[in-house]
Amino acid sequence: MLNASTPSRRRKPGASRRTRRIDTRPAPPSRPEAAQRIYENIVRAVEEHRLPPGTKLGEQTIAALFGVSRARVRQALHHLSLTHIVTLHPNRGAFVAEPSIREARAVFAARRLVEPPLAASLVGRLGSAELQSLRRHVGAEEAARSAQDRRESIRLSGEFHVILAELSANTVVTDIVRGLVARSSLIIALYQRAGSADCAPDEHGELVDALGGRPARVIVRIMDHHLRHVEASLRLAAPAHAEVDLRAVLGADAR
Amino acid sequence: MLNASTPSRRRKPGASRRTRRIDTRPAPPSRPEAAQRIYENIVRAVEEHRLPPGTKLGEQTIAALFGVSRARVRQALHHLSLTHIVTLHPNRGAFVAEPSIREARAVFAARRLVEPPLAASLVGRLGSAELQSLRRHVGAEEAARSAQDRRESIRLSGEFHVILAELSANTVVTDIVRGLVARSSLIIALYQRAGSADCAPDEHGELVDALGGRPARVIVRIMDHHLRHVEASLRLAAPAHAEVDLRAVLGADAR
DNA sequence: CGGCCGCCAATTGTCAACAATAGTGCCAAA
DNA sequence: TTTGGCACTATTGTTGACAATTGGCGGCCG
Numbered sequence: 001m002l003n004a005s006t007p008s009r010r011r012k013p014g015a016s017r018r019t020r021r022i023d024t025r026p027a028p029p030s031r032p033e034a035a036q037r038i039y040e041n042i043v044r045a046v047e048e049h050r051l052p053p054g055t056k057l058g059e060q061t062i063a064a065l066f067g068v069s070r071a072r073v074r075q076a077l078h079h080l081s082l083t084h085i086v087t088l089h090p091n092r093g094a095f096v097a098e099p100s101i102r103e104a105r106a107v108f109a110a111r112r113l114v115e116p117p118l119a120a121s122l123v124g125r126l127g128s129a130e131l132q133s134l135r136r137h138v139g140a141e142e143a144a145r146s147a148q149d150r151r152e153s154i155r156l157s158g159e160f161h162v163i164l165a166e167l168s169a170n171t172v173v174t175d176i177v178r179g180l181v182a183r184s185s186l187i188i189a190l191y192q193r194a195g196s197a198d199c200a201p202d203e204h205g206e207l208v209d210a211l212g213g214r215p216a217r218v219i220v221r222i223m224d225h226h227l228r229h230v231e232a233s234l235r236l237a238a239p240a241h242a243e244v245d246l247r248a249v250l251g252a253d254a255r
Numbered sequence: 256m257l258n259a260s261t262p263s264r265r266r267k268p269g270a271s272r273r274t275r276r277i278d279t280r281p282a283p284p285s286r287p288e289a290a291q292r293i294y295e296n297i298v299r300a301v302e303e304h305r306l307p308p309g310t311k312l313g314e315q316t317i318a319a320l321f322g323v324s325r326a327r328v329r330q331a332l333h334h335l336s337l338t339h340i341v342t343l344h345p346n347r348g349a350f351v352a353e354p355s356i357r358e359a360r361a362v363f364a365a366r367r368l369v370e371p372p373l374a375a376s377l378v379g380r381l382g383s384a385e386l387q388s389l390r391r392h393v394g395a396e397e398a399a400r401s402a403q404d405r406r407e408s409i410r411l412s413g414e415f416h417v418i419l420a421e422l423s424a425n426t427v428v429t430d431i432v433r434g435l436v437a438r439s440s441l442i443i444a445l446y447q448r449a450g451s452a453d454c455a456p457d458e459h460g461e462l463v464d465a466l467g468g469r470p471a472r473v474i475v476r477i478m479d480h481h482l483r484h485v486e487a488s489l490r491l492a493a494p495a496h497a498e499v500d501l502r503a504v505l506g507a508d509a510r
Numbered sequence: 511c512g513g514c515c516g517c518c519a520a521t522t523g524t525c526a527a528c529a530a531t532a533g534t535g536c537c538a539a540a
Numbered sequence: 541t542t543t544g545g546c547a548c549t550a551t552t553g554t555t556g557a558c559a560a561t562t563g564g565c566g567g568c569c570g
Contacts, residue, residue, distance in 0.1 A: 110427040172365040
């Protein structure tokens with residue numbers, strides 16, 4: 001039943017270029033991996049808070065936007081649902097996920113579990129070039145914040161954690177962190193406090209400085225504190241939160 | 256530019272915030288989530304080393320086996336490729352993944368990053384019922400090992416780590432660990448030493464005992480040691496037989 | 511006048527046919 | 541005998557149409 005073939009250790013078969021088909025329509029050039037492109041675009045839009053939680057993602061709509069078939073969109077949406085960026089309701093469609101408070105807490109707990117020791121593992125393994133690059137990134141974050149560019153600020157802020165993970169040179173860990181960061185963006189979009197625009201002053205800079213030579217224990221503490229700080233800046237408090245919200249909505253506007 | 260406008264409108268303002276899911280139907284188990292069933296079956300087969308790395312997974316073959324259409328199988332295979340259980344070669348098909356040595360190391364490094372602090376977080380949070388359950392599981396592991404039931408032994412051994420993660424009551428962390436354990440099974444199937452049938456004497460039992468009341472620091476050490484032990488029992492040393500060797504030979508000859 | 515219950519439009523889920531591609535074996539020519 | 545090319549076959553990738561389900565909407569009844 002099972003054809004246990006000998007493991008093929010030949011060269012990778014990704015070298016074929018198929019540019020035979022002349023595109024009569026404005027279809028984007030990169031045919032292969034179109035699903036990947038859709039996936040990344042939506043992730044990015046969600047991370048930058050341009051697609052708010054609850055937004056419906058109709059298959060036909062997206063297919064028309066990207067100039068691809070529905071099947072491709074389905075693939076991308078399925079992928080997004082596996083990473084908890086969107087929620088699929090059978091026979092109803094795909095919606096940008098609305099993580100529950102419990103899930104939000106779980107995501108941040110996972111980050112507190114993974115990222116502090118991850119950052120600590122970088123101590124003494126970063127050259128001056130890497131530290132320089134990190135400082136530049138932090139500088140860009142500050143610039144975006146000063147320029148009131150909320151979108152860019154949010155993106156860079158999340159990207160900082162992904163870059164740290166990449167510096168570990170462990171793709172497995174990087175993928176995990178990338179997923180957690182994306183979900184965090186969704187959570188922040190959903191639960192951020194109204195007033196406080198951006199609650200993270202410059203803890204990233206502090207962390208980079210500490211990575212210069214402080215002991216691992218200090219790094220762990222800073223990262224843990226930072227993540228707790230971000231989580232504490234959200235409205236994840238009460239189970240009674242729903243009632244209050246409803247009443248506020250009803251009182252504010254009689255729809 | 257790329258995604259000019261939000262492709263969809265927001266959810267209606269007056270709509271209920273809670274998802275009103277109608278689950279009144281007993282849901283015939285075969286129809287909905289058929290792809291999920293295929294996915295889990297293949298994962299399990301891989302975890303139990305019944306599907307060796309490199310095995311070709313033809314769409315038509317699997318579709319016939321499960322009595323479903325090819326589309327369903329494609330979905331499952333795509334899911335499997337996202338979790339790095341299978342590798343998709345364009346126009347060639349799906350194969351059970353053959354993790355490289357580098358990837359194998361990365362997976363175990365990720366586990367050493369996540370699981371020790373995860374286990375430590377359970378200290379003092381487990382009731383006697385949970386500890387009892389864990390001990391029963393370890394007993395089952397030993398029984399399977401004594402009975403030479405390699406398949407069951409492997410499955411239970413991996414499941415132990417998943418159960419530990421589940422006890423954290425954090426579904427995010429549980430999913431991460433589940434993925435890492437599955438990939439580890441693949442790695443073990445590929446790189447286990449010929450002679451040593453099972454190199455983990457009873458470190459799980461030791462860990463459960465320690466979870467009874469030992470301090471977190473001890474738990475961390477035991478789990479870290481256990482994971483290092485498992486990794487050390489594999490042949491991850493050298494360029495063994497892999498592509499590096501081949502490529503070197505070819506490069507030397509061709510020129 | 512309000513609530514209930516049937517169509518109806520829209521969207522998703524499924525499938526089957528079609529097109530394209532890579533691997534395989536054969537055949538002819540050097 | 542070896543090598544290069546070529547057609548064939550089996551499998552994957554893609555598309556489009558069709559069926560099923562949902563939620564809305566209007567009419568009907570209480």
